[in-house]
Structure formats: C-alpha cells, structure tokens
Amino acid sequence: MTTHKAPLLEIDALTIDVMTAHGPRRAVDGVSLVLHGGDTLGIVGESGSGKSLTLRAIMGLLPKGVIQTSGRIVLRGVDVATMTRRQRRAVCGKDIAMVFQDPMSSLNPVMRVGPQIVDGLTARRHLSYRDRRTRAIELMSRMGIPDPDRRFHAFPHQLSGGIRQRVMIASAMACEAALMLCDEPTTALDVTIQDQILRLLAELCEQSGTSLLYVTHDLAVASQVCASINVMYGGQLMESGPVADVFRSPLHPYTLGLLGAMPRVEHGKRRLVPIGGAAPALGELPAGCPFAPRCILAEEACERGRIDWRDMTDGRGVRCVRPLTDAIAPVEDQR
Amino acid sequence: MVRYIGRRLIALLPILFGITLVVFMLVHITPGDPARTYLGIHATDESLKALRHAWGLDQPIPLQYLIYLSGLVRGDLGQSLYYGTSVRSLIAGSLVPTLFLLLLSSLLAAFVSVILALIAATKPETLVDHTIRAIPTVGLAMPTFWVGTILILIFGVHFGILPVGGYGTDIKSHLESLILPSVAIAVAIVPVLVRSLRAALLEALNMDYVAFARAKGLRPSSVLIRYALRNASIPAVNILGVTIGFLVGQTLVIENVFALPGLGRLMIQAIFKRDFPVVQGIALVFAILTMIVFLLTDVACDLLDTRAA
Amino acid sequence: MGVRTSIAARGKLLSPGRRRSGAAARFWGAGRAVRANPTLFAGVIIVCLTIAVAVLAPILAPFDPIDQDLTHALAGPSGSHWLGTDSLGRDVFSRIVWASRIDLAVAFASVVAPFVVGTAVGLVVGYVGGRLDAIVARMADVVVAFPVYVLIIALVFALGPGVASIFIAIAIVSWVPYMRIVRGETRILRSRAFVEAARVGEFSHIRILLRHIAPNVISQPIVYASSDVIRDILAIATLGYLGLGVPPPAPEWGAMIADGQEYFSTDWMLAVGPGVAVVVTGFGLALVGDGLARAWRIDR
Numbered sequence: 001m002t003t004h005k006a007p008l009l010e011i012d013a014l015t016i017d018v019m020t021a022h023g024p025r026r027a028v029d030g031v032s033l034v035l036h037g038g039d040t041l042g043i044v045g046e047s048g049s050g051k052s053l054t055l056r057a058i059m060g061l062l063p064k065g066v067i068q069t070s071g072r073i074v075l076r077g078v079d080v081a082t083m084t085r086r087q088r089r090a091v092c093g094k095d096i097a098m099v100f101q102d103p104m105s106s107l108n109p110v111m112r113v114g115p116q117i118v119d120g121l122t123a124r125r126h127l128s129y130r131d132r133r134t135r136a137i138e139l140m141s142r143m144g145i146p147d148p149d150r151r152f153h154a155f156p157h158q159l160s161g162g163i164r165q166r167v168m169i170a171s172a173m174a175c176e177a178a179l180m181l182c183d184e185p186t187t188a189l190d191v192t193i194q195d196q197i198l199r200l201l202a203e204l205c206e207q208s209g210t211s212l213l214y215v216t217h218d219l220a221v222a223s224q225v226c227a228s229i230n231v232m233y234g235g236q237l238m239e240s241g242p243v244a245d246v247f248r249s250p251l252h253p254y255t256l257g258l259l260g261a262m263p264r265v266e267h268g269k270r271r272l273v274p275i276g277g278a279a280p281a282l283g284e285l286p287a288g289c290p291f292a293p294r295c296i297l298a299e300e301a302c303e304r305g306r307i308d309w310r311d312m313t314d315g316r317g318v319r320c321v322r323p324l325t326d327a328i329a330p331v332e333d334q335r
Numbered sequence: 336m337v338r339y340i341g342r343r344l345i346a347l348l349p350i351l352f353g354i355t356l357v358v359f360m361l362v363h364i365t366p367g368d369p370a371r372t373y374l375g376i377h378a379t380d381e382s383l384k385a386l387r388h389a390w391g392l393d394q395p396i397p398l399q400y401l402i403y404l405s406g407l408v409r410g411d412l413g414q415s416l417y418y419g420t421s422v423r424s425l426i427a428g429s430l431v432p433t434l435f436l437l438l439l440s441s442l443l444a445a446f447v448s449v450i451l452a453l454i455a456a457t458k459p460e461t462l463v464d465h466t467i468r469a470i471p472t473v474g475l476a477m478p479t480f481w482v483g484t485i486l487i488l489i490f491g492v493h494f495g496i497l498p499v500g501g502y503g504t505d506i507k508s509h510l511e512s513l514i515l516p517s518v519a520i521a522v523a524i525v526p527v528l529v530r531s532l533r534a535a536l537l538e539a540l541n542m543d544y545v546a547f548a549r550a551k552g553l554r555p556s557s558v559l560i561r562y563a564l565r566n567a568s569i570p571a572v573n574i575l576g577v578t579i580g581f582l583v584g585q586t587l588v589i590e591n592v593f594a595l596p597g598l599g600r601l602m603i604q605a606i607f608k609r610d611f612p613v614v615q616g617i618a619l620v621f622a623i624l625t626m627i628v629f630l631l632t633d634v635a636c637d638l639l640d641t642r643a644a
Numbered sequence: 645m646g647v648r649t650s651i652a653a654r655g656k657l658l659s660p661g662r663r664r665s666g667a668a669a670r671f672w673g674a675g676r677a678v679r680a681n682p683t684l685f686a687g688v689i690i691v692c693l694t695i696a697v698a699v700l701a702p703i704l705a706p707f708d709p710i711d712q713d714l715t716h717a718l719a720g721p722s723g724s725h726w727l728g729t730d731s732l733g734r735d736v737f738s739r740i741v742w743a744s745r746i747d748l749a750v751a752f753a754s755v756v757a758p759f760v761v762g763t764a765v766g767l768v769v770g771y772v773g774g775r776l777d778a779i780v781a782r783m784a785d786v787v788v789a790f791p792v793y794v795l796i797i798a799l800v801f802a803l804g805p806g807v808a809s810i811f812i813a814i815a816i817v818s819w820v821p822y823m824r825i826v827r828g829e830t831r832i833l834r835s836r837a838f839v840e841a842a843r844v845g846e847f848s849h850i851r852i853l854l855r856h857i858a859p860n861v862i863s864q865p866i867v868y869a870s871s872d873v874i875r876d877i878l879a880i881a882t883l884g885y886l887g888l889g890v891p892p893p894a895p896e897w898g899a900m901i902a903d904g905q906e907y908f909s910t911d912w913m914l915a916v917g918p919g920v921a922v923v924v925t926g927f928g929l930a931l932v933g934d935g936l937a938r939a940w941r942i943d944r
Contacts, residue, residue, distance in 0.1 A: 061546050064459075093552020100550075105543040108562050110569070110639065119561075122552040168547070175551060353786030357795070361802045472934055475871065476926025478878045478898070480885045481919035484905050488915070492908050584792030588882055592905075602794075603886055606801045618798045622790045 006077040008179055008211055009035040009058070009096075014071035016053050016062070016235075018282060025282045027053050029235035030071070032309075037178065040205065040212040042222030042243070044258065045232035046279045051215045052101070054232075055181045058213075059098055060088050093122040097177035099185045103164035107156040113167045114152030120174030139170040144200055162193040169197070173204060179211045186221065198224050219258050223247060228315070231255050234280050234290025237309070241316030251318040254291045289321070297322065339637075343630055354622045358615050359403050363396065373416065373609050390611075412619070413612035417605070422616040425601065430620075432502055432509075433597035436586050439513050440520035444582075445575065448525050452532035452567075453559065456540060467529060474526030479585050483519040483592035490515060500594035516593045520585045527578050528571075535570040539563040569639045576632025580625050587621070684935025690928025698744040707735035709742035709895045727917050730903060736914060739895035740921050746890055747897050748925070750807060751876040755869050757815040762822025763865050769823070770830025771853055777827075784820045796879060800888050807890055810883060814876055821872070822865045829861040863940045870933035874926045881922055897922050 016028035028050035035041050045051045056062050058073055060080065073080045075091060083091070092098075097120070100106035107116055117136040118129070127135070133152070140148035143166040156164055165185055172180060182201070186194040202225045205212050216222050222229050223243045230240040231254060239252040250256045257275035277294035286292055288303040295302065301321045311317045365372060370386040387393050391402055406413065412422035455467040491499035498512045539545065540563050548562045549555075587599030594600065598617050605613035697704060706724070712732045719729045727736040769777045787795065799813035837856035846852060883889035884898025892899065897918040904914025 056546075059550050061549060064541070089549075089552065089555070091552075092550050096550075098547070098550040100543055100547050102543060106547040108544040108548070108566065110566055111561070116548075119548065119553055119557075120551045171547075171551065349782055350785045350789055353782060354789055357786060357790075358798075361798055364799075365802045366804055472930045473923075473927060475874055475930045476923050478881050478885075478901075478919065478922050478926075480882060480898070481901055481915075481922065484901060484908075484915050485919070487905075488908055488912055492912075580788065580791040582791075584794060587791065587793055587797070588886070591886055602797070603888075606797070606888065614798055614801055618790065618794055621794045625791050626789050 007034045007036050010074040012072040015069045016057055017067050017069050019065040027235055031237050033230055035211055038209055038211055040226045042226035042229035043215045043232055044219055044222050044229055046217055048279055049232040050235040051232050052183050055183050055215055059092060093175040095177055096179045097172040097175035098181040099169055099172045101184045103168045106168055109156055112153050113156055117171045117174055120171040122175055139174055143170040161189055165197060182214045184216050201225060234285050236290060239318045251323040252320050253295050253297050347626060358619045359400050361615055362611055412616035415610055415613050417608040417610045422612050426616055426620055429596060429598045429601045432595050433586060436513055436516055440517040441582060443517050444521040444524040447521060448528035448532050451529050452536050455533045456536035471526040471530045479519055479523040480588050480592050482522045483589055486515045486519055502596050516589045519589050523585050524582055528574060531574045532571050535567040536563055539566040569636055572632050573636050576629050579628045583621055583625050681935045681939050683931050687928050687931025687935050691932055694744060694925045697741055698748050701741050701745050705738035705741040707738040709739045710893045727913050728911060730914055736917055740918050743895040743897045746894055747877055747880055750880050751873050754811055754814040754876045755873050758819040758822055759869050762819035763826050766823040766826025767830055767853055770827035787817060787820050805891050825864050825868055826861050829864055830857055833857050833860055867936045870929060870936055874929045877926055
C-alpha cells in the first residue's frame, strides 16, 4: 500500500439529505473514509444505511431530491466540489467506474450488450470501432462469458442474470479506471455464480491494480473481496478496520450482531442469530447512537447525544460509547 | 415476421368489416329518399326510379350491402354522380397531395416535439419546462383552421413570402405551398405529442441504465440520444400512432383552408354537390389509411422493443 | 378500508368526508379545491366570463347580429362598430357576442349524450365483461378507425344540415373515450367492489354498480368531459368553417372566420376576432380540465 502519496479517494464528513414530503431527512451522516491506490475497501450495512447513496455521491449521480449537504469528496487531492461539471464528468469512467446493483435495469434493454461495453471504453475513444469491438470481446471473455462473439450481439433480456452481471462488470472494467465502485453487484444472483463473479472481480482488480470500493449488506461477500471494511448503520460509520481483525474481534455491538446474523458453520452446527428489532426508517433516527434502540448493551449514555468516532490501534476505529473487547462473551451467551 | 404481420392484418378484418358497414349505412341514414334529395323536388318519377335503380336502392338493404362489398373487393368504389368518372380515379388523383402533406406535417411535428420534450425533460421544473408544459393547454384550444388563416394572414398576405393557397405545378412550388399547411397541422399535433414525450423521456432519464451510462463517462449528449431518447422512442412512436387519426382529421380541414387539391378538399366539395359515392369512398379510404398507419406504428414499436419479440 | 376510502386517496373533491356528507361535502370540497388550485381558479373565472357574455348577449351586443346594412358593409372599426362590419354590414362585435350563445350551448349540450351513454356503457361492459364487452370494444374500434372529423362530417352530411345532426354526429363519435375510460376503471374496481358489497351484505349487481363502482369512477369521465367540451367547440367551429355547421344567418364563430377569410387583405379583424373568442373559451376550459386533473390526481 502506498500511503506516502495523496490518497486516491478521501471522503470527509459526508452528509446527505433526502428531500421528502415532510422535509429533509438525513440519510448519510458524517461518513469519512480514505482509500489509497490498490486498496480494496468494503462498506457493509443493511438497506437504508446510506451505503449506496455514499457511492452515488462519489460519482455525482445522486438521484433527484437527494442532496449532499456537507462534507468533502476528494479525488487524487482535488475536491470534487471545486470541479466544473465537465471535469466532474471526465472523472466518471476515467478515474472511477461503477458497477450497479441490478444488471437488468442497468443495461439498456433496447441496445445490444456489445455496444454498451464499447461505450465503456472511454479511455480508448481514439481507436476505431472495430478495434474497440475486439477489445470489448476480449473483456467479455476475460469476464468468463462463453461465446463472446455471439453474445456481443445479444440483447440484455436474452442473457442469464449471471452473464448480464458479467457484461456489466466488463463494461465497467472497460473504463480502465483506477477505482471501481461496486453497489451490491451480486445480490440478485445465486450463491455459486455470486462466488465465481466475486473471485473474478478480485482477480481482475489485483491484476490491473484497480482499487475497489465494494458496498454490500453481506459481511461474507465483503470479506471475500475486501482487505478492510467499514460498517454503516443509520447513515453513520459504526466501525472500520482490516477484515480479519473485524471478524475476529468486532468492536461495535452492531458488527457483532451482523456476524451473528451471518450464516456460519461452526462446530459442525449451522447457526443464524438475527439482530432483534428492525432497521430505523429514514428520518426516525434517535438522537444518540442510531443502533441504541436495538442494542442489547445500550445504556443511558448511548441515547444522550451524538457518539464520537474513536480511532483504535491497528488502523481500526469505532463509534461506540463502550467498544467491545475480547473479554466480551461470545454471541450465543448474550441472548 | 411475415406471419406476425399477417396475424395482425387478420385481426383487423372485423374492424374493416365494421368500417364498410358504417360507410355503407351513410346513404341509408339520410332522411327521405337519397335520389329525391339528389335530383331535387322537380324530378320526374321516371328519373327518380332510374336513379334508384342505378344506385341499387330498389334492392333489399342486405343485398345492397353485399353488392357494395363485392364492388369494394374488386376495387370498385362506384361512380361519381357529379363528375361521372369512377370514384377510384378521383381519389387516386387527390391522394398524393394528402399523403405529401401528412408526411411533411408529421415529420415537422415529430421534430419540434422531440426538441421541445428534450429541453423540458433535461431541465425539469425550470421556467423553460413550465413554459413547454403550458403548450398543450394553449394549443388544445386553438382551432387548426384558424391557425391556418392566421398563418395565411401573416406569411401570405402581410409578408407575401409564401403562397396563400393552391398546390403549384412543380415540386418546388408543391413544397412551398405545403409549408404553411404543415406548420398549421404541427401546431395542432405538437401539444398532444409534447406532453407524452416529455413524460416518456423523464421516465427514461431516471432509469438505472442512464445512470450507468453516465458512470461510464459518456458525453451527456450521447447519454441523452443513445440511452434516453432511444428508449423514449418506443412510447413516442406509439403516441404518434394513436394520434394519427387526429393528424389525418387535421389535414382534411387544412386542405380546405389552403385550397390544396387533396382528399379532404375533394370530400368537402363532394358534400356540397351531394356526391354520395365520392364522400363514401373518401371516408373509407381515410379510415383504411388511418388503420394502416396505426398498424405500422404498432409493428414498429414491437420491432423497436426487442423484449416483445 | 375499502373502495370508498380509495377515492379519498385520489382526491379531495370526491372524498365523502367524515365531517360533512353528500352534496355539502362536495360543494365545500370544490370550494376549497378552487382556492388551493390557481389553474382551476383561473379556468373557472374565464369560463364563467364567457358564459356570462353568452347569457348577457342581448345587453352586451350593441346591434342585432343578423341585421344587414349593406350601405355600411365592410366598414372598419369605428366608435359605433367596435370591430367593424362584415360583408353584409352586420356588426362583427355583436355577432361574436351572440355566437358565444350558439357555440357554447351546442358544445355543452353535445357533451351530455356521449358522457351519459359512454359512462353507462363503460360501467356495464366493464362489470359484465365477456362477449358483450368484446362486441362493444369492436364497435369502438370501428368508430375510432375513422380520423377525427371524417365521420362527423360524413354523418352531418348524411343527416342533413342542422343542429340536431351535429348533436347526433358528435354523440356517435365521442362516446368511445368515455366508455373506454370508465370500462378500464370499472374492471380494476370490480373485484374490490365485490368484497366491499359482500361485507355490507349487498348482492344486487345494479346496487353494486351504482353504490360501489360508479361513485369511484365518475371523476375520470368528468375530467375528460372538461377537455371534450373544447373538442366539441372546435368541432362545431370547424363544421361551421367548412359550411356544414349551424345554418346561416345565425352567427357562429367558425362560419364567421370562413366569411372573413375572403376579406383578409383589407379587414383581417373579420377572421381574427371570432378566432380569439374560440381560443379564449377553449383556454379557459383547458385550464379547468388541467385543474380538475390536478385536484383529483388523475394522470393524463
């Protein structure tokens, strides 16, 4: 990891509001993270935790009625807020590429998939269409799409979900961007295909030195492709650190809960311990720690006000009044 | 493909049957005796009888319809009472200016609507958008023939740069004489098209694939044209198809404003000469024309929308 | 919850309302909607003004609309003839004012029959479905296959000149959209209405139709009717322009425009004036339609 250079991406206290009929509602609340060249970073959280909006904000693709109210997004040392619209657009596809959640709705249904991949070859606009086509087909075969010559001319609806997602990743890879943003690209797929695609993605990123910012609700998926993870809840970062450390000894009760909610085979027995309660709806966040109402360890201090972020050793950090230590008992005993 | 279009054509047969029935019945809903109406009150009994026989009015009505239908199948639309020639040749002689006008005005209307809808959809909720969205409200209230007369007043009479009517004798003068009529028709059609097109474009622009295309770093113009407009074109062609009846109706009126020698003018002239077979024939041709265009746009939509194939 | 509350969700005007019931609620609801809805408000004002002009025509018009005065034919605007006189020396302003009576009356009256017939047929056909539905749908297809005006013109021609022919021709052509709108809504509501009716213990089809379905679908044809009046005004004026409308010498906007077109180069007011009257009336009605659609949240 090259820490001496300016980071590839730096997000500082990003805050995003969603405009609703009842006024603005905070969806992302002071999220900060740093990503260096070659890093693979995961953002894990339930739906509504603000993880996808964070990604879209980086791309400047926030949906209508969603507004970044404060915070900075810095790309290679340049604050995107100071960029002109033209510069901002030039970042898309050149420095950052993005893979969306649903390949069916993210591929144009009335366009053949080949030209859509060719469209991603923004860095190679100077090449002839024939050359770009060859390049696109090459990318398709690298993504493990069988018979790419024929599939080039297929429409999205003629392909299976797995192939569609490969097409979309190929289309994003085509940009040859330094950073790839992924918004749960494998949620819609079944487990074996998900596994294949994750492997491919990790492999391709490693080969090309592409950094990865991977958003998912699934800790296991994040652990497969990312070196370090950030856990989000209710628009705030709850915990961050290297994957192995977070898995071995989570610092935040929410992370612990997520680990418990993850199906695991341990001691030959499958266990699945869900977190009690439901994730808060937009705009129904409590004053203090957003997780407090569901937290089994919550105390008065948790509800009093905003909880500060604490940097810990080994590049870890947590937002909790009373971070867990190794002394805390294992999952099943807490219930 | 051929089988698909064949199937669609067969589905139209009952409607075609209904159209011929309506057109046939036109003569029979006329109060009193059509022969008497045609010949006037001073006609002799013999001449009335002869005319009734010539028109087949002395036969039972179902038989008359069958005779009419068998004529249609042979391409026989009857004889004009006024001109004495066959209705088919009269219609054939007037068809070209009408088709030319239809083509020109629909191209113009589609072009203007797409531009306006693009502007409105890319700048939603701005002053421009609101202005463009107000067009249907104003446009709906303007009678086409009045718009036509105003255009004549401004460009024909006041500035004198375009012909006030007629069709000219060569291609250049044809085109010149069709400009104002096409504009008048476009003024009537654009309000209908813009509203739906804008909605279709806005919907397309909010799709994930547009966001994905932007994320790939495509130029906004390519995103707009290759991703949004292309997808919005399906509902747009559909709307054009639905509007076609309205469009044809406007040409009928406008031809009479600008004295264009097309089917619409022929129809109104035939009405004043109480030339029943010509009116019937033109109504039939208009209906079939509309049906064909409607079918074509529908087929085009299915072809554009690859998912339906 | 049920069908009745679903209209409450659709809009304020038709919601039965808990505090006031029946006609009172409708009246108050309408009043509130007009104030909260500037489009509707402006539209209602324009329409009321044109109706007032029509009603007060004998007072407003300085001259008799059919009195000829050939010595003053084609006189330009003056103190006594504000918009001048036409080729027969008739006062143009008076004719425009009197024509509003004919055009508005014929247009509003032409909406009634298609509205009633189309809504009733749509309700029945949407409720019963089956073969009846298929037959009516075919009939509608046939009518719609004819371009706008072609069938109306052909029918007026066949039926002979006169206001009655115009009524019949418009009714035959324009019942179709009402039928289609109501039929679609009825089909959607049918199953829900059954549930609701069964809960209340009603098993008569007619009662289900009238009490549970009709009140919920009626707002759509009403909104459509507000724009249909415009279409009818335009149709009547177009027929008049083509010489197939209300027989002369009665003043009618379309026919006046046709007359005026001949004297374009000298007296352009003859053709422009009546057209402005059509546009203003149509614009007011279009605003009412837009406003109603917004108040009832109907997408058009």
